[in-house]
Amino acid sequence: MIDTPHDNxxxxxxxxxxxxxxxxxxxxxxxWERHRLxxxxxxxxxxxxxxxxAQAQTADGQKVAPxxxxxxxxxEVCGSCTMVINGRTRQGCSALVDKLLxxxxxxxxxxxxxxxxxxxxxVVNRRRLFRALEKVQAWNPIDGYYDAGPGPRQSQQDQxxxxxxxxxxxCGCCLEACPQYGKVELARRPGxxxxxxxxxxxxDYDRSFVGAxxxxxxxxxxxxxxxxxxxxxxxDALMAEGGIQICGNAQxxxxxxxxxxxxxxxxxxxxxxxxxxxxKKWFDR
Amino acid sequence: MAKQRVMVIGxxxxxxxxxxxxxxxxxDVDLMSLTPVKRSHSVCAQGGINSVNAVTRQQGDxxxxxxxxxxxxxxxxxxxxPVKEMVEWGPKIIDLMDRLGVPFNxxxxxxxxxxxxxxxxxxxxxxxxxxxxxxxxxALDDQVRRWEVAGRVKKYDYWxxxxxxLDAGGTCRGCVGQDLVTMEIRAFPxxxxxxxxxxxxLIYGRSTMSMVCTGSAASRTYQAGAKYGNAxxxxxxxxxxxxxxxxxxxxxxxxxxxxxxxxxxxPQDPRDPKSIxxxxxxxxxxxxxxxxxxxxxxxxxxREIFNVCTVEGLSVERERLAVYLDLTHIPRETLDHKLGxxxxxxxxxxxVDPREVPMKIFPAVHYSMGGLWVxxxxxxxxxxxxxxPRNQRTNLPGLYAIGECDYQYHGANRLGANSLLxxxxxxxxVAPGVQTLLRSLQGGSAADQPSALFESARAKHQAEHDQxxxxxxxxxxxYLLHQQLGNVMTKTATVVRHNDALEAAxxxxxxxxxxxxxxxxxxxxxxxxxxxxxxxSLLDMFPLAKAILKGARLRDECRGAHFxxxxxxxxxxxxxxxxxxxxAVEWCDRFEVETKRWLKSTIATCLPDGExxxxxxxxxxxxxxxxxxxxxxxxxxxxxxxxxQRQAARAAxxxxxxxxxxxxxxxxxxxx
Numbered sequence: 001m002i003d004t005p006h007d008n009x010x011x012x013x014x015x016x017x018x019x020x021x022x023x024x025x026x027x028x029x030x031x032w033e034r035h036r037l038x039x040x041x042x043x044x045x046x047x048x049x050x051x052x053x054a055q056a057q058t059a060d061g062q063k064v065a066p067x068x069x070x071x072x073x074x075x076e077v078c079g080s081c082t083m084v085i086n087g088r089t090r091q092g093c094s095a096l097v098d099k100l101l102x103x104x105x106x107x108x109x110x111x112x113x114x115x116x117x118x119x120x121x122x123v124v125n126r127r128r129l130f131r132a133l134e135k136v137q138a139w140n141p142i143d144g145y146y147d148a149g150p151g152p153r154q155s156q157q158d159q160x161x162x163x164x165x166x167x168x169x170x171c172g173c174c175l176e177a178c179p180q181y182g183k184v185e186l187a188r189r190p191g192x193x194x195x196x197x198x199x200x201x202x203x204d205y206d207r208s209f210v211g212a213x214x215x216x217x218x219x220x221x222x223x224x225x226x227x228x229x230x231x232x233x234x235x236d237a238l239m240a241e242g243g244i245q246i247c248g249n250a251q252x253x254x255x256x257x258x259x260x261x262x263x264x265x266x267x268x269x270x271x272x273x274x275x276x277x278x279x280k281k282w283f284d285r
Numbered sequence: 286m287a288k289q290r291v292m293v294i295g296x297x298x299x300x301x302x303x304x305x306x307x308x309x310x311x312x313d314v315d316l317m318s319l320t321p322v323k324r325s326h327s328v329c330a331q332g333g334i335n336s337v338n339a340v341t342r343q344q345g346d347x348x349x350x351x352x353x354x355x356x357x358x359x360x361x362x363x364x365x366x367p368v369k370e371m372v373e374w375g376p377k378i379i380d381l382m383d384r385l386g387v388p389f390n391x392x393x394x395x396x397x398x399x400x401x402x403x404x405x406x407x408x409x410x411x412x413x414x415x416x417x418x419x420x421x422x423x424a425l426d427d428q429v430r431r432w433e434v435a436g437r438v439k440k441y442d443y444w445x446x447x448x449x450x451l452d453a454g455g456t457c458r459g460c461v462g463q464d465l466v467t468m469e470i471r472a473f474p475x476x477x478x479x480x481x482x483x484x485x486x487l488i489y490g491r492s493t494m495s496m497v498c499t500g501s502a503a504s505r506t507y508q509a510g511a512k513y514g515n516a517x518x519x520x521x522x523x524x525x526x527x528x529x530x531x532x533x534x535x536x537x538x539x540x541x542x543x544x545x546x547x548x549x550x551x552p553q554d555p556r557d558p559k560s561i562x563x564x565x566x567x568x569x570x571x572x573x574x575x576x577x578x579x580x581x582x583x584x585x586x587x588r589e590i591f592n593v594c595t596v597e598g599l600s601v602e603r604e605r606l607a608v609y610l611d612l613t614h615i616p617r618e619t620l621d622h623k624l625g626x627x628x629x630x631x632x633x634x635x636x637v638d639p640r641e642v643p644m645k646i647f648p649a650v651h652y653s654m655g656g657l658w659v660x661x662x663x664x665x666x667x668x669x670x671x672x673x674p675r676n677q678r679t680n681l682p683g684l685y686a687i688g689e690c691d692y693q694y695h696g697a698n699r700l701g702a703n704s705l706l707x708x709x710x711x712x713x714x715v716a717p718g719v720q721t722l723l724r725s726l727q728g729g730s731a732a733d734q735p736s737a738l739f740e741s742a743r744a745k746h747q748a749e750h751d752q753x754x755x756x757x758x759x760x761x762x763x764y765l766l767h768q769q770l771g772n773v774m775t776k777t778a779t780v781v782r783h784n785d786a787l788e789a790a791x792x793x794x795x796x797x798x799x800x801x802x803x804x805x806x807x808x809x810x811x812x813x814x815x816x817x818x819x820x821x822s823l824l825d826m827f828p829l830a831k832a833i834l835k836g837a838r839l840r841d842e843c844r845g846a847h848f849x850x851x852x853x854x855x856x857x858x859x860x861x862x863x864x865x866x867x868x869a870v871e872w873c874d875r876f877e878v879e880t881k882r883w884l885k886s887t888i889a890t891c892l893p894d895g896e897x898x899x900x901x902x903x904x905x906x907x908x909x910x911x912x913x914x915x916x917x918x919x920x921x922x923x924x925x926x927x928x929x930q931r932q933a934a935r936a937a938x939x940x941x942x943x944x945x946x947x948x949x950x951x952x953x954x955x956x957x
Contacts, residue, residue, distance in 0.1 A: 043529055046530045047530040063807070065814075071496050072320050074533070080320060094634065134434050137431075141431075144309055145381060156392075
């Protein structure tokens with residue numbers, strides 16, 4: 001609780017600049033803004049954005065509204081604060097200022113993710129990511145929530161295969177880095193109801209690429225002893241429009257995943273399983 | 286006639302468990318959350334979830350002992366029937382989560398593995414790596430998504446709950462919410478409102494809690510007339526990693542897996558910790574608490590670490606207070622297998638590998654044991670009547686609270702790995718009770734209430750919002766006021782509490798509350814205005830902060846997380862055996878007096894000016910009679926002996942001793 005500043009032995013600049021790509025509303029033009037901050041030990045991008053909100057003025061002294069950003073756990077387990085920092089998509093909480101300044105002395109650059117519609121500044125709308133989880137039915141189809149005894153026994157090896165996939169926090173880094181994942185942005189029509197807009201949005205999302213995270217979640221549930229009972233339906237979803245066939249095998253996803261999830265392994269497994277399913281369906285005709 | 290609906294505020298473990306269970310019971314659910322629910326604070330829970338299990342059962346464990354550990358750990362301040370019901374559901378809840386696909390760690394034979402946590406001698410804690418909360422939350426999130434596709438659940442992500450809507454009779458008929466993107470304020474009629482909004486750690490500035498844990502939803506409910514229980518009981522976690530923006534948790538599981546806490550015997554010994562020989566290390570928890578060692582309950586571990594650094598001056602660094610939490614004696618593969626997730630956090634944020642170098646840690650505010658007062662219906666066997674609409678209901682009809690924001694399960698101190706259990710349990714138990722309530726309405730629905738009820742509530746919040754947006758002139762900076770509030774609260778209302786400091790703090794907080802009324806906004810926009818949302822949550826921190834401080838000021842005793850040195854019962858230490866015995870008898874006399882006076886929950890009611898009015902509620906301790914909490918106290922064994930003899934003598938002469946017990950066997954006084 002008591003956290004007095006301490007000297008970590010390295011000499012650090014007294015101040016540093018942060019350049020942020022801002023946007024006031026969806027559909028409006030974005031613009032760069034420069035902020036100057038006093039250097040403190042152990043700073044991360046979250047504390048940078050907190051300081052910017054508190055001082056509310058740019059490097060040249062102009063009064064501005066605080067930069068809007070998403071953040072919650074600050075431990076890199078919730079996925080909220082994903083943004084593009086010094087050109088790389090990652091979480092703001094675990095992006096440490098001293099490391100960033102070592103990469104690029106004097107200045108840090110922050111942009112919102114480019115594959116999702118900007119809501120404001122660094123806040124983006126990632127609902128498409130959760131829609132993809134609906135599409136692939138990423139859940140165990142259990143009978144109900146009354147007591148029915150334990151689940152099936154599982155080997156340590158199976159748990160160790162499942163656990164890394166289950167750490168996916170739906171942050172969207174894999175999608176930001178994917179050349180096949182394009183931005184889908186819809187504007188609401190005048191007078192359109194919430195439900196109608198959402199339905200139109202879902203239809204567009206479903207036509208577009210589901211992305212590595214959803215493919216990996218398909219594998220997670222398809223290899224679960226209960227989840228595998230509906231494995232076929234998930235594979236069908238992966239073979240529909242916007243499915244696994246769009247993956248161009250660039251393998252960027254696995255490189256940028258902050259949780260080191262073996263996404264390309266999941267994609268490989270899903271590719272094989274969908275092919276087998278096509279063949280099986282052909283023979284079953 | 287409109288269909289009945291239930292609104293759940295918050296999508297952590299409790300809110301999602303409630304939504305999922307209600308959906309199964311064919312109730313339509315709206316789920317409002319500040320953040321997409323998958324990003325809720327429950328993801329931060331690391332260590333595990335407790336229940337009696339097949340192995341511990343064969344070692345003599347049973348649900349009764351889990352109840353006993355929980356109420357003893359909580360210093361008997363919680364009503365026992367809800368705890369009894371919870372621990373009985375424990376094994377079933379873990380089975381359910383297993384079926385939902387949570388990747389619990391496995392034994393070589395394929396069973397769920399368990400580890401040991403603080404405050405118990407059994408390995409009761411099931412875990413999924415070091416991200417158990419995340420794994421449990423994801424499994425529930427996936428189920429709720431299933432219901433969303435089925436049309437049973439409707440989510441309102443990025444919505445802020447502004448308060449309940451009460452009719453003239455005080456019954457809750459809905460709530461008001463604000464869209465954090467468009468800033469639209471809307472009234473939501475609902476037939477039951479379930480607040481599942483988590484803890485209030487941000488009142489302390491930095492804590493182990495997430496950014497959404499401002500306590501604003503609980504505070505808004507409290508300010509609308511709901512009672513708030515045991516506000517002063519705030520758990521300070523013994524082991525956190527100090528940071529500029531947050532104090533990151535280092536799970537108790539690090540000690541559960543064999544981590545040892547120590548400081549060099551020589552103050553601020555500059556040597557590399559690994560080169561300091563065993564004899565020159567002070568394993569102070571192991572030395573002082575040989576039975577529990579590094580796994581003493583949290584309040585005790587916290588106080589010892591705090592003391593060793595402040596009073597004894599043995600902090601490993603001079604400028605920054607910290608002790609070593611050492612895992613370096615454990616094989617790397619074991620650590621990666623069982624603690625991988627949390628060790629990565631340390632490595633990522635501190636840039637040091639804890640498998641090679643002892644971690645530096647210090648206590649941090651972690652959990653609110655107190656929260657919205659909730660009711661329950663006691664069954665004949667001492668548990669709960671499942672399906673009773675009183676379970677988890679606040680004093681306002683139709684308004685429920687579950688999870689960390691209720692005061693029900695943890696008394697004066699929570700045991701590790703009991704929170705995930707209480708969150709899921711309270712979410713599951715509230716559902717059948719709410720279903721009973723809905724059935725009792727005989728088809729009536731809140732949406733059939735006069736529209737003026739909803740419109741006037743909406744208009745009131747709209748006016749407050751608009752008024753805030755107009756404050757753009759020179760004034761106070763909400764972010765800086767928040768830091769000041771956090772500093773005052775952290776300094777006075779955490780590990781060690783003194784009456785003079787608490788009184789001074791109350792004055793300072795009152796002054797900050799007045800200044801906060803003059804907050805100036807740097808953003809007067811009407812689109813994704815985080816500035817105004819933060820300012821509102823700051824304003825709502827003050828009523829809870831005052832309830833915490835006043836509760837702490839008036840409670841002149843030590844109980845669980847509430848430690849006042851001026852009122853501590855000293856240990857029994859005398860060379861002469863007869864004198865020692867006399868002191869032990871005296872200790873037990875004093876303990877009985879203190880128990881009679883203070884074994885009561887503090888209940889705060891919010892007055893219109895935001896000041897708390899306190900009253901006290903008897904605690905139902907009819908299942909496990911209160912006894913001295915003696916972890917590591919000098920002379921504790923003798924005190925225990927005297928205490929047991931006294932209890933035995935009373936049992937043999939019922940006309941003398943059992944008056945209290947009989948009175949306590951009644952459901953608590955505040956209930957009807």
